[in-house]
Amino acid sequence: MKLLMIEDNESVSEMMKMFFLNESWDVTFAFDGKEGLDDFLEAPESWDMITLDLNLPTMDGMTVCREIRKVSKTVPIIMLTARDSESDQVIGLEMGADDYVTKPFSPLTLIARIKALHRRSSIVEVVPEEVAPIENTEFDVITEHFKMNTKTREVYLEDKPIEGLTPKEFDLLFTLAKKPKQVFSREKLLELVWDYQYFGDERTVDAHIKKLRQKIEKVGAQVIQTVWGVGYKFDDSGVDTK
Structure with missing residues (x-):
């Protein structure tokens, strides 16, 4: 794995360097936002x-994240922060981060988070140069109004592509869509999509659902429904085809 760690605290970088070497990862360290x-x-x-x-000095992490996402929608980003307020974490996720870890953190926890996110993001997104005729046999999820292909990372609502999904947004949508109308709690989505427990911190699910809904609504009707007090479900039965 080739990893870029943008961290102004050199003691944190030195500590993590030993753990990264143990994993045989190729790591570059940057000590301010502009350098990173x-x-x-x-x-x-x-x-x-x-x-x-x-x-970060020079350029804060939120700005760096936003600038990275202008170039790459898919490179996995874990945000490290000494702040633990809900607003900071949700804003970080909305800027395009896939995960966050609050300082102080255990090096082994960060390593586990990196490995889990890397596993989930290992499928390369393939974007076709032009939209080809849609064959039902190509898709892993097919409903009356919705189709999803996990190999090409293509998603269609009413044969219109839903574009710009991050790896986490795609995985979240696939988890919901492959079992239409089944309600998933936030805890279950954390387990299935993020591959580890968030110890009760469920705001990351809500932040990703919000961004995912925004991208779906650019194409058509909303297919992710909130079940109040429980969680979320996929349901395209209310899509108006008129």
């Missing part, structure tokens, strides 16, 4: 993972 963004922009397609501190 420049490192990323030198070869955007070469990075497998980015860990990004929120409080």
